[in-house]
Amino acid sequence: MLAAFRSRWDSLPRALQIVLGRLALVIPQMFGVLLVTFFLIRLLPGDPAILLLGNMATPDAVAQLRDRLGLNDSVWTQFVSYVGNVLHGDLGVSIFTSNPVTVDLMERAPATLELIFYAMILTVVIGVVIAVVSVVRAGGPVDVASRIYGLAAGAIPDFWIGLLLIYFFFTLLGWAAAPFGRIDAMMSPPPYVTGFLTIDSLVAGDLETFWSAVGRLLLPVLTIAIVNAGALMKMTQSIFAGVWRSDFVRHARACGVPERVIIRAALRNSLPPIITMIGFLVGFLLGAAVLVETIFSWGGLGQYAVQAVMNSDYPALQGFILVASAFILVVYLVVDILYELVDPRIRV
Amino acid sequence: MTRVPQALRRPAAVIGLALLLMQIALIVLAPIISPYSPMEADPAASLQPPSMAHWFGTDITGMDVLSRVIHATRINLLISVSSVALAFVVGVPLGLVIGYYRGWLSGLAMRIFDFVQAFPIFVLGMALVSVTGQEIWNVAIVLAVLFIPIFARLIRAEVLSLRERPFVAAARCSGAGDLDIMFRHILPNALMPAMVQVSISIGMAILLTAGLSFIGAGVRMPTPEWGLMVSTGAQQMILGVWWVSLFPGLAIVVAVLCFALLGDVVRDLLDPSRARKTKAPAGVALPVPGPVPGTLGESR
Numbered sequence: 322m323l324a325a326f327r328s329r330w331d332s333l334p335r336a337l338q339i340v341l342g343r344l345a346l347v348i349p350q351m352f353g354v355l356l357v358t359f360f361l362i363r364l365l366p367g368d369p370a371i372l373l374l375g376n377m378a379t380p381d382a383v384a385q386l387r388d389r390l391g392l393n394d395s396v397w398t399q400f401v402s403y404v405g406n407v408l409h410g411d412l413g414v415s416i417f418t419s420n421p422v423t424v425d426l427m428e429r430a431p432a433t434l435e436l437i438f439y440a441m442i443l444t445v446v447i448g449v450v451i452a453v454v455s456v457v458r459a460g461g462p463v464d465v466a467s468r469i470y471g472l473a474a475g476a477i478p479d480f481w482i483g484l485l486l487i488y489f490f491f492t493l494l495g496w497a498a499a500p501f502g503r504i505d506a507m508m509s510p511p512p513y514v515t516g517f518l519t520i521d522s523l524v525a526g527d528l529e530t531f532w533s534a535v536g537r538l539l540l541p542v543l544t545i546a547i548v549n550a551g552a553l554m555k556m557t558q559s560i561f562a563g564v565w566r567s568d569f570v571r572h573a574r575a576c577g578v579p580e581r582v583i584i585r586a587a588l589r590n591s592l593p594p595i596i597t598m599i600g601f602l603v604g605f606l607l608g609a610a611v612l613v614e615t616i617f618s619w620g621g622l623g624q625y626a627v628q629a630v631m632n633s634d635y636p637a638l639q640g641f642i643l644v645a646s647a648f649i650l651v652v653y654l655v656v657d658i659l660y661e662l663v664d665p666r667i668r669v
Numbered sequence: 670m671t672r673v674p675q676a677l678r679r680p681a682a683v684i685g686l687a688l689l690l691m692q693i694a695l696i697v698l699a700p701i702i703s704p705y706s707p708m709e710a711d712p713a714a715s716l717q718p719p720s721m722a723h724w725f726g727t728d729i730t731g732m733d734v735l736s737r738v739i740h741a742t743r744i745n746l747l748i749s750v751s752s753v754a755l756a757f758v759v760g761v762p763l764g765l766v767i768g769y770y771r772g773w774l775s776g777l778a779m780r781i782f783d784f785v786q787a788f789p790i791f792v793l794g795m796a797l798v799s800v801t802g803q804e805i806w807n808v809a810i811v812l813a814v815l816f817i818p819i820f821a822r823l824i825r826a827e828v829l830s831l832r833e834r835p836f837v838a839a840a841r842c843s844g845a846g847d848l849d850i851m852f853r854h855i856l857p858n859a860l861m862p863a864m865v866q867v868s869i870s871i872g873m874a875i876l877l878t879a880g881l882s883f884i885g886a887g888v889r890m891p892t893p894e895w896g897l898m899v900s901t902g903a904q905q906m907i908l909g910v911w912w913v914s915l916f917p918g919l920a921i922v923v924a925v926l927c928f929a930l931l932g933d934v935v936r937d938l939l940d941p942s943r944a945r946k947t948k949a950p951a952g953v954a955l956p957v958p959g960p961v962p963g964t965l966g967e968s969r
Contacts (some may be wrong), residue, residue, distance in 0.1 A: 353784050361800055476925035478876055480883050481899050481918035484906045492909050500907065608791030612880055616903065626792070627884045630799040642796050646788060653787065 339661045343654050354646040358639050359403050363396075373413060373636050412643065413636035417628060422640035425625060430644075431516025432503055433614065433621035437606045438517070439538055440545035444606070445599060447546055448553030453584060456562045467554060474551020480612040483544040487616070490540060498536035500617045505533045541617045545609045549602060556598045560591040593664040600656030604649050674938060682937070685930030688923060695742045703736035707893045716905065719912050726912035728901055730891075734913060737893040738920050744894050745924065748805060749874035752812035753867055759813070760820025761856075761863060767821060768828025768859075769851050779825075782818035790815050794877055798886045808887050812874050819870065820863050827859035861939045868932035872925040879921050895921045 330338065362373065370386040371378060378386075406412075412422035455464040490497035503518055504510060510518060511525040519538070522530035564570065564587045573583050611623035618624070622641060629637035677686070695702070704724075711731035719726045725734035767775040785793070797811040831837065832855060840854045879896030881887035883903075888894040890901070895917040902913025 350784065350787075361796060472926065472929060473922075476872065476876075476922045476929060478879055478883075478896070478899070478918060478921050480880060480896075480903075481914065481921065484899065484903055484914050484918075488906050488909070488911050492907055604787070604789040608789035611791060611795065612883060615884060626795065627886075630795055630884065630886045633799070635800075638796060638799065642792065645792055649787065649789065 336662060339658055343657050347650060347654055350650050351647065354643060354650065355404055355407060356400070357646070358643045359400055361642065362635055362639055374416065407643065412640035415629075415634055415637040415640075417632045417634040417637065422636050425637065426622065426640055426644050429621050429625050432619055433607075433610055433623055435503075435517045435519065436538070436541055436545070436610055436614070436619060436621060437603065439519075439542045440549075440606055440610075441599070441603065443542055443546035444550045444553060444602065447550035449557050449588075449595070451550075452554045452557035452561055453588065456558060456565050457580075457584060467558070471551050471555045471558075474548060474554075477548055479544055479548040479609045480616055482547055483541065483613050483616045486540050486544055497540050498533070500540060502618050502620055503534060503537050504530060505537075508533055537617075541613050541619065544613050544616075545606055549605055549609060552605075553595075553598060553602060557591070557595055560594050561587065564591045593660050596656055596660050596663060600653055603652045607645055607649065677934065677938075679934075679937075681930050682934040685927055685934055688927035689931060692742055692746065692924065692927065695739050696746060699740050699743060703733075703739040705733035705736040707736045707740035708732065708891045710891075716910055716913070718910075725916045728898070728913045729905065732891070734898070734916050737898055738895070738916050741893040741895045741898065741917065741920065742924075744805065744888060744892060745875055745878060745921075748809045748812070748878045748888075749871045752809040752874050753816060753870045755809070755813035756816035756820055756870065757863065757867060760817040761824050761860070763817065764821035764824030764863075765828055765851050765856055765859070768825035769832060769847070769855070778821075782822060785815070786818050786822075790873075791877060791880055794881060795884065795886050798881055803886060803889060805888055805892075808878055808881060812877055815877075816870050816874070819866060823862045823866055824859050827862065828855055831855050831858055861936075864939055865932055865936045868928045868935055872928035872932075875921060875924050875928070895924075 333341070370383045374382055374386055410423050412426070414420070415422050415425055418425055451463065451467050451470070455461075455467040458464060487497070487500050491499060498505075508530050511521040511527050511530055514521045514524050518534040519531060522528070522534060567587075567590075569590075570583055570587055573586065607623075610619075610621065611626055613619070614621045614623035615627050622645070625637065626641040626645075628634065629641060677683075709732065711727070714723070714727050714731040715729055717723055717727040717731075723733050723735065725738060727733055728737075763778070767778050794811055794815055797814070798808055801807045801811060837850060837854060840850050845854070875895075878887060879894070879899070882894050882896035883900045885900070888897055890897060898917035899914045899921075902910065902915075902917075906914050
């Protein structure tokens with residue numbers, strides 16, 4: 322039986338093996354996430370039903386929710402009913418907005434995803450380009466600057482640099498768009514296609530909205546990238562420097578291969594650890610987005626979470642943690658799969 | 670000989686130590702050197718730009734920014750240092766035990782660490798602080814919980830390789846018990862990366878504390894705290910009132926930079942290739958030098 326399974330498994334294509342193997346790992350992880358969010362609320366002193374409904378709740382409503390959550394049952398029954406609710410997409414009702422948390426989160430997710438997406442691209446471009454130039458031209462001005470930047474980037478709070486950027490580029494110079502939301506308040510958002518305003522406005526052929534959205538994205542994206550590119554740069558530097566010293570690079574150079582081609586080959590060889598790092602970066606960016614969204618009134622998941630914290634809106638907080646964790650698990654899953662696909666030397 | 674070690678004479682080390690001394694001085698002398706009370710509002714002097722009377726200006730309630738920045742050094746360093754100390758005290762023995770005994774329980778602990786570390790540390794910290802209550806000590810405890818896996822993991826990685834070394838076998842042959850081997854023979858040799866991590870973690874803790882306070886999930890007004898001070902100035906920044914947020918932010922940068930530089934100093938001081946020149950403490954087994962000393966710090 323086991324042997325038969327084994328041979329079936331081995332006959333599967335490598336890519337499929339990788340994907341299936343990883344998917345099997347996600348299920349216990351997702352279970353862990355549910356356990357954490359479940360106990361998050363039960364850690365609190367007091368009646369979870371009152372916490373979830375807020376102080377203004379009527380005794381009837383509390384009794385009803387106690388019943389629905391099964392608070393009179395054992396912890397395990399409660400957990401099972403919680404998992405059931407989550408699987409049906411029911412994350413409770415936000416105390417603050419009185420909307421279902423699922424609806425709130427769905428509404429705000431595109432804003433955060435768009436921010437993180439562009440911040441990610443800029444972070445990777447800054448980090449990798451500086452790292453490569455500083456290794457290839459070791460001792461040059463970029464190398465020296467990269468060392469200072471690497472040290473400083475880890476020490477700068479993102480919320481502070483965001484405020485400074487607003488002060489310089491909006492208040493003093495007037496170059497940047499106002500830090501209030503994703504597009505000009507006078508404009509109506511383009512019809513919903515992907516949720517990314519930059520893409521939706523292009524689909525709708527509305528260039529004015531597109532430029533407004535780009536302008537609004539500029540500062541928050543820059544803020545996140547400045548702070549996070551430092552870590553990626555240092556990491557890429559050390560990996561790339563290792564590859565740069567390796568024999569095949571020396572050989573290629575001795576053979577007269579042009580520098581550009583060598584750099585490309587060396588970068589291709591340093592790719593797997595960089596991809597892992599980028600995966601972790603998504604987690605950091607999500608954390609950074611919480612702070613940066615608040616500063617730029619972005620109206621995304623991060624700002625929602627901050628409001629939830631400030632208003633003791635526990636269903637919203639619980640929902641945010643759940644969705645954020647699930648999102649990160651999916652990102653790690655994709656990264657792991659990419660990692661193994663990119664590096665054929667790794668055996669499944 | 671009372672020569673200053675090489676590691677302490679590099680410019681980065683001098684700057685780092687000078688910054689540390691400055692902060693210690695600020696903590697001790699805060700009430701003496703700060704020109705105003707850090708928590709006394711003066712509505713008549715609201716949002717004054719930096720001047721001779723108020724070097725760093727005043728915030729919206731008229732509190733002196735300089736005095737608050739100075740006093741906040743106490744709270745911020747208290748939270749960061751105590752959270753890291755707690756994480757070290759719990760994480761190190763935990764990592765030692767997990768690395769030494771390798772049963773299913775150790776495996777489970779590692780999976781839990783993986784799991785905790787997979788989350789964005791800030792998001793998790795925010796959730797935990799808001800759930801446990803927004804008090805100074807809760808912030809410190811939550812940060813400690815988040816840092817425990819880092820220390821446990823570092824120690825475990827060292828222990829895994831050390832426990833196979835001949836000196837451990839030698840100790841066991843001479844009748845040393847498990848506890849003896851763990852704490853007297855393995856631990857002293859496994860501590861180096863964790864010591865370097867202490868300094869780096871304090872820097873991280875400062876940033877996290879400030880971030881938590883900034884969004885309102887940490888220390889509350891009117892307690893002087895850097896992140897909170899940046900957030901009180903955040904609304905006015907756009908109107909051109911830069912001083913309320915600028916100075917506390919600079920204080921954060923200086924503090925984190927200081928501990929980042931000190932981390933390098935600690936690593937250079939503890940580097941095995943240097944440590945071998947000095948006399949080993951009695952009763953401590955020296956590690957067998959690895960094939961390439963000096964790469965130890967690089968690989969982390």
